[in-house]
Amino acid sequence: xxxxxxxxxxxxxxxxxxxxxxxxxxxxxxxxxxxxxxxxxxxxxxxxxxxxxxxxxxxxxxxxxxxxxxxxxxxxxxxxxxxxxxxxxxxxxxxxxxxxxxxxxxxxxxxxxxx
Amino acid sequence: xxxxxxxxxxxxxxxxxxxxxxxxxxxxxxxxxxxxxxxxxxxxxxxxxxxxxxxxxxxxxxxxxxxxxxxxxxxxxxxxxxxxxxxxxxxxxxxxxxxxxxxxxxxxxx
Numbered sequence: 001x002x003x004x005x006x007x008x009x010x011x012x013x014x015x016x017x018x019x020x021x022x023x024x025x026x027x028x029x030x031x032x033x034x035x036x037x038x039x040x041x042x043x044x045x046x047x048x049x050x051x052x053x054x055x056x057x058x059x060x061x062x063x064x065x066x067x068x069x070x071x072x073x074x075x076x077x078x079x080x081x082x083x084x085x086x087x088x089x090x091x092x093x094x095x096x097x098x099x100x101x102x103x104x105x106x107x108x109x110x111x112x113x114x115x
Numbered sequence: 116x117x118x119x120x121x122x123x124x125x126x127x128x129x130x131x132x133x134x135x136x137x138x139x140x141x142x143x144x145x146x147x148x149x150x151x152x153x154x155x156x157x158x159x160x161x162x163x164x165x166x167x168x169x170x171x172x173x174x175x176x177x178x179x180x181x182x183x184x185x186x187x188x189x190x191x192x193x194x195x196x197x198x199x200x201x202x203x204x205x206x207x208x209x210x211x212x213x214x215x216x217x218x219x220x221x222x223x224x225x
Contacts, residue, residue: 035215042204042216042217043204043215043218044215045212045214045215048212056211091158093158093159103161103164104161104213106151106158106159106160107158108157109158
């Protein structure tokens with residue numbers, strides 16, 4: 001069974017540009033999470049989808065970040081316009097259990113570098 | 116993928132020795148905890164979990180201990196192997212989402 005996949009693995013953009021990250025969860029997993037880790041700091045929760053609905057987006061840093069999960073399958077995370085402090089690694093995770101986030105499976109992450 | 120951070124606490128152990136990695140969590144209401152292992156260039160990988168109604172849980176070569184009184188979690192790895200070298204994160208579920216600890220780098224010495 002394929003795990004969580006993320007695309008691209010690495011993105012380098014200039015400040016002010018737009019970037020869209022994609023996450024494909026494990027098939028059948030209704031729960032999808034986005035996290036990010038900025039350099040030298042801990043992994044921080046961004047948001048949680050249950051199917052196509054945003055269950056919790058309390059971790060989204062500001063309105064430059066937009067996450068979508070149309071159809072309840074893959075998800076995208078758009079950063080527009082990107083700022084220097086957005087640089088970091090963005091992880092996606094999925095889990096099967098509804099309601100609680102047990103045993104989340106993580107993707108390899110997308111390293112975003114904003115110059 | 117990701118190369119792990121440069122300023123993490125580091126634990127160095129001899130191959131074959133036991134490792135103990137500690138984590139302090141913040142929310143006394145958290146009732147579910149996970150340890151993750153992250154190797155360079157990969158995402159966090161689930162190792163073992165424990166619910167708050169337990170004090171100890173054992174897996175294959177790993178044991179997690181939970182002390183709710185002092186909000187402390189530990190991961191014990193028996194007979195540490197070179198393949199155990201990685202960054203280890205604890206995560207607590209506060210009822211809404213997971214909150215991760217800062218991570219500890221485990222280096223296994225030959």
